[in-house]
Amino acid sequence: MKLLVINGPNINMLGIREKGLYGEQSYEQLLAYIRSCCKELGVEDVEFFQSNHEGAIVDAIQAAYGKKDAIVINPAAYTHTSVAILDALKSVNLPAVEVHLTDVTKRENFRQVSYAGMACLTRFCGLGFAGYREAIKYLLDYLQEEKQG
Ligand code: DQA
Numbered sequence: 001m002k003l004l005v006i007n008g009p010n011i012n013m014l015g016i017r018e019k020g021l022y023g024e025q026s027y028e029q030l031l032a033y034i035r036s037c038c039k040e041l042g043v044e045d046v047e048f049f050q051s052n053h054e055g056a057i058v059d060a061i062q063a064a065y066g067k068k069d070a071i072v073i074n075p076a077a078y079t080h081t082s083v084a085i086l087d088a089l090k091s092v093n094l095p096a097v098e099v100h101l102t103d104v105t106k107r108e109n110f111r112q113v114s115y116a117g118m119a120c121l122t123r124f125c126g127l128g129f130a131g132y133r134e135a136i137k138y139l140l141d142y143l144q145e146e147k148q149g
Contacts, residue, residue: 001043001044001045001069001070001139001140001143002044002045002047002067002068002069002070003038003043003045003046003047003068003069003070003071003072003136003139004046004047004049004060004064004068004070004071004072005034005046005047005048005049005071005072005073005132006049006050006057006060006061006071006072006073006074006075007027007030007048007049007050007073007074007076008050008051008052008057008073008074008075008076008077008078008079009051009052009053009076009077009078010052010076010077011027011030011050011074011076012027012050012052013027014026014027014029014030014101015027015029021101021102022101022102023101023128025129027050030129030132031048033129033132033133034046034048034129034132034133034136037132037133037136038136041133041136041137041140042140043136043140047068054078054082054084054085055084057075057078057082057085057088058084058085058088061085061088061089061091061092062088062091062092064092064094065091065092065094068094069094069095069139069143070094070095070096070097070139070142070143071089071092071094071095071096071097072096072097072099072132072135072136072139073085073089073096073097073098073099073116073120074098074099074100074101074132075098075116078116079098079100079104079111079114079115079116079117080110080111080112080113080114080115081115082115082116083115085115085116086115086116086118086119089116089119089120090119095121095139095142095143096116096119096120096121097120097121097122097123097124097135097138097139098114098116098117098120098122098123098124098135099123099124099125099131099132099134099135100123100124100125100126100131101126101127101128101129101131102125102126103125103126104125104126105125105126106126121138121139121142122138124138
């Protein structure tokens with residue numbers, strides 16, 4: 001599986017931003033964790049993309065077309081606002097899973113809508129870093145099942 005992992009705005013501030021919610025670990029530590037999960041789970045290739053800009057995330061999703069097999073995406077605040085990211089995910093039609101470090105279902109009303117989620121197979125919320133591992137496992141199983149028909 002060739003995997004693209006996308007993180008949206010302020011995820012690069014992990015370890016600095018709202019530690020009570022998002023924890024003490026940095027974005028670099030998140031990448032190291034995902035890399036080790038990929039190795040353990042036998043993911044052939046993983047690429048990371050983080051941006052604070054909506055259009056840049058749309059570009060990264062479009063660039064995955066024909067090159068990647070699956071997408072793990074934490075669109076961060078754009079989850080709740082971005083029809084452009086939803087449309088980009090629909091456009092490339094790659095299997096995608098949504099991840100949130102926190103349990104957005106237990107947070108503010110404005111976090112209860114997920115546009116990106118409408119183009120995702122499933123979501124993992126509130127598991128911290130482990131949500132990315134669950135998403136990768138889910139996509140590996142999904143692609144395996146697809147192959148078997
Ligand atoms: C987040 C949840 C979003 O509501 C928030 O805007 C974020 C991070 C999460 O990982 O829990 O920036 O996506």
